Amino acid sequence: MAQIASEKIIRLLSHSTFFSEVSESSLFHLSQFVTEESFKNNEVVFNKDDEGDAMYVIVQGQVKVHVKDHIYTHLNEGDCFGEYALIDNDVRSASITATKPLTLLKIEHHHFMDLLHKDKNLVKGVLSLLIKRHRELDDIQELLTNSNRALELASSKTKGLIEGAMDAIIMFDSKFRIVLTNPSANELLENNDTIQRNILFFFDEPSAKIIESIISSEDKTLLDNHLPEILKVIGSNETETLNEGTISQYGTENETFYTLILRNINERLKAEEKINLLTKQTEYLTEEIRFLTNDHGITAEDNSMKSVLKQIDQVAKTNATVLVTGETGTGKELIARAIHKNSTRNDKALIRINCGAIPHNLIESELFGHKKGAFTGATSDRKGRFLLADKGTIFLDEIGEMPLDLQPKLLRVIQEGEFDPVGSSKTIKVDVRIIAATHRNLLQHAQNGKFREDLYYRLNVFPIEVPALRNRGNDVCHIATEMIQQLSSKLNKPYLELSESAKRLLTSYHWPGNVRELQNLVERALIVSQDGRINWQSIIPAESNIIENNIDQAQEKILTTKQLVQLEKDNILKALRLTHWKISGKNGAAELLKMKPTTLASRIKALAIERPI
Numbered sequence: 001m002a003q004i005a006s007e008k009i010i011r012l013l014s015h016s017t018f019f020s021e022v023s024e025s026s027l028f029h030l031s032q033f034v035t036e037e038s039f040k041n042n043e044v045v046f047n048k049d050d051e052g053d054a055m056y057v058i059v060q061g062q063v064k065v066h067v068k069d070h071i072y073t074h075l076n077e078g079d080c081f082g083e084y085a086l087i088d089n090d091v092r093s094a095s096i097t098a099t100k101p102l103t104l105l106k107i108e109h110h111h112f113m114d115l116l117h118k119d120k121n122l123v124k125g126v127l128s129l130l131i132k133r134h135r136e137l138d139d140i141q142e143l144l145t146n147s148n149r150a151l152e153l154a155s156s157k158t159k160g161l162i163e164g165a166m167d168a169i170i171m172f173d174s175k176f177r178i179v180l181t182n183p184s185a186n187e188l189l190e191n192n193d194t195i196q197r198n199i200l201f202f203f204d205e206p207s208a209k210i211i212e213s214i215i216s217s218e219d220k221t222l223l224d225n226h227l228p229e230i231l232k233v234i235g236s237n238e239t240e241t242l243n244e245g246t247i248s249q250y251g252t253e254n255e256t257f258y259t260l261i262l263r264n265i266n267e268r269l270k271a272e273e274k275i276n277l278l279t280k281q282t283e284y285l286t287e288e289i290r291f292l293t294n295d296h297g298i299t300a301e302d303n304s305m306k307s308v309l310k311q312i313d314q315v316a317k318t319n320a321t322v323l324v325t326g327e328t329g330t331g332k333e334l335i336a337r338a339i340h341k342n343s344t345r346n347d348k349a350l351i352r353i354n355c356g357a358i359p360h361n362l363i364e365s366e367l368f369g370h371k372k373g374a375f376t377g378a379t380s381d382r383k384g385r386f387l388l389a390d391k392g393t394i395f396l397d398e399i400g401e402m403p404l405d406l407q408p409k410l411l412r413v414i415q416e417g418e419f420d421p422v423g424s425s426k427t428i429k430v431d432v433r434i435i436a437a438t439h440r441n442l443l444q445h446a447q448n449g450k451f452r453e454d455l456y457y458r459l460n461v462f463p464i465e466v467p468a469l470r471n472r473g474n475d476v477c478h479i480a481t482e483m484i485q486q487l488s489s490k491l492n493k494p495y496l497e498l499s500e501s502a503k504r505l506l507t508s509y510h511w512p513g514n515v516r517e518l519q520n521l522v523e524r525a526l527i528v529s530q531d532g533r534i535n536w537q538s539i540i541p542a543e544s545n546i547i548e549n550n551i552d553q554a555q556e557k558i559l560t561t562k563q564l565v566q567l568e569k570d571n572i573l574k575a576l577r578l579t580h581w582k583i584s585g586k587n588g589a590a591e592l593l594k595m596k597p598t599t600l601a602s603r604i605k606a607l608a609i610e611r612p613i
């Protein structure tokens with residue numbers, strides 16, 4: 001390093017803020033020992049233990065001084081620095097990086113120390129430099145302390161979150177070894193000591209396969225998303241839980257870790273199942289309430305119907321199976337509901353199923369339920385109506401339409417109170433009261449091979465036969481009156497009383513559709529009524545047509561004697577109703593029937609025809 005002229009050095013040093021207060025003579029003294037150093041490469045490293053500690057003045061350029069990883073300070077031309085100023089006991093090394101080619105004045109340490117003895121001002125300068133550097137160091141220290149504190153806080157917050165999470169959090173490595181669990185996970189796995197154990201061990205086979213396939217898959221979109229399948233965890237005590245989950249991946253280039261977050265959905269699934277059940281029951285109950293608010297809704301003035309009500313009363317409180325028969329629309333369902341309402345099961349559901357209205361291939365699952373996957377389209381487990389009716393009553397409407405191949409299963413549930421859902425071998429026990437109904441002659445149906453006889457006898461424990469409306473005397477007028485009352489307010493029509501001629505028409509009509517037909521006719525009559533008048537004649541088919549139709553129908557087939565007698569009885573009854581039970585004289589029934597009154601009187605007696613009270 002070439003010695004440079006003292007004058008030049010004195011000039012340069014006096015430019016330095018550090019030496020600005022140093023006397024000329026001191027500078028001169030120092031200049032004797034100063035060398036100039038130029039650095040073309042940008043870095044100079046100082047080690048505290050290096051020999052020849054020195055003091056530097058930046059003549060040209062600008063440097064960044066690094067202590068360890070931190071930029072310690074920026075120094076500009078004229079600034080002065082040295083190891084004793086930069087490096088204290090804690091800092092072993094420092095380096096400077098020049099932003100452009102650098103020229104330094106190097107002052108050997110011992111020469112500088114000489115100067116320190118001579119010039120008090122220089123001592124002052126060194127001290128202020130040291131103080132400045134230490135302040136900067138303190139700032140870094142504080143920053144470090146603060147960041148450590150922030151880090152500690154953040155990590156304790158994260159720890160708190162993981163520990164306190166209700167979800168189970170399990171971290172594992174690429175070999176499926178558990179590396180971390182939170183308390184919820186320990187609870188789920190029923191094990192506090194799972195570290196290093198294989199996570200797949202805690203799942204059933206399908207779930208373990210799902211986890212494996214996600215980890216090994218190239219498709220990383222499966223990570224960080226809700227898993228499409230539900231995972232079944234099997235705890236150390238064999239407790240099974242169903243869980244929703246997500247898997248995420250983290251780690252370095254060399255080592256990958258996974259976090260599995262599991263949420264136990266057992267309770268939620270149970271609640272959902274309960275909601276489904278309750279929704280279904282509510283539907284049925286709402287329908288039932290409609291009937292119940294109108295008591296049982298059965299209008300029965302005629303003796304034939306009064307005896308039906310008596311039967312309902314007798315059987316309701318028992319658990320006996322009831323078979324309700326009668327023509328369509330006679331009120332069989334109404335009777336089934338009345339039985340349930342008066343039974344001890346009336347706080348539970350009455351579940352109805354129309355065996356004739358459900359397609360053959362669905363009726364089994366409808367009645368007995370099915371397991372998920374039992375057949376195409378069975379995407380989830382389904383409860384059947386027998387299970388819904390547990391502790392309550394099931395009403396099997398149109399039982400005559402029940403497919404023959406299903407009848408043994410029905411027989412089993414009636415006899416033993418148990419059945420297997422479709423696709424399941426798990427037998428379910430139920431306590432269900434059975435009421436069946438049909439418009440068919442079920443015994444004859446059985447004799448024709450369309451219904452199992454054993455099932456018929458099982459159902460026919462307590463038979464109730466509902467009479468046809470045409471055989472219920474004046475009930476048709478009572479029912480019509482009630483219907484007019486209910487419907488006129490619903491249709492916003494004035495209430496219309498039945499005239500005598502309307503009553504005559506109603507009682508003389510054959511009513512093949514029974515009460516349902518009456519309901520429809522009354523509704524139609526009210527809709528077309530004008531100025532508070534109903535033209536019943538235009539609504540009810542003419543009696544003469546009916547008689548003719550009856551005769552036509554009668555001629556088409558050969559009737560048994562019993563049927564002939566019934567036909568004669570019905571015919572006389574109609575004539576009597578039409579004439580208000582006037583037998584002889586003008587407009588009497590005998591005249592209508594073209595019979596002698598005495599003959600008519602003896603036929604009435606012979607056929608045991610009684611005038612309703």
Ligand SMILES: Nc1ncnc2c1ncn2[C@@H]1O[C@H](COP(=O)(O)OP(=O)(O)OP(=O)(O)O)[C@@H](O)[C@H]1O
Nearest residue numbers: 297298299327328329330331332333334439515516
């Ligand atoms: N005695 C009655 N009094 C008042 N309304 C009645 C009476 N009987 C039946 N009804 C009404 O007639 C309609 C038909 O009754 P329901 O459905 O019970 O007959 P059903 O015999 O079960 O018919 P189906 O054989 O077609 O199933 C219902 O609206 C019912 O409320």
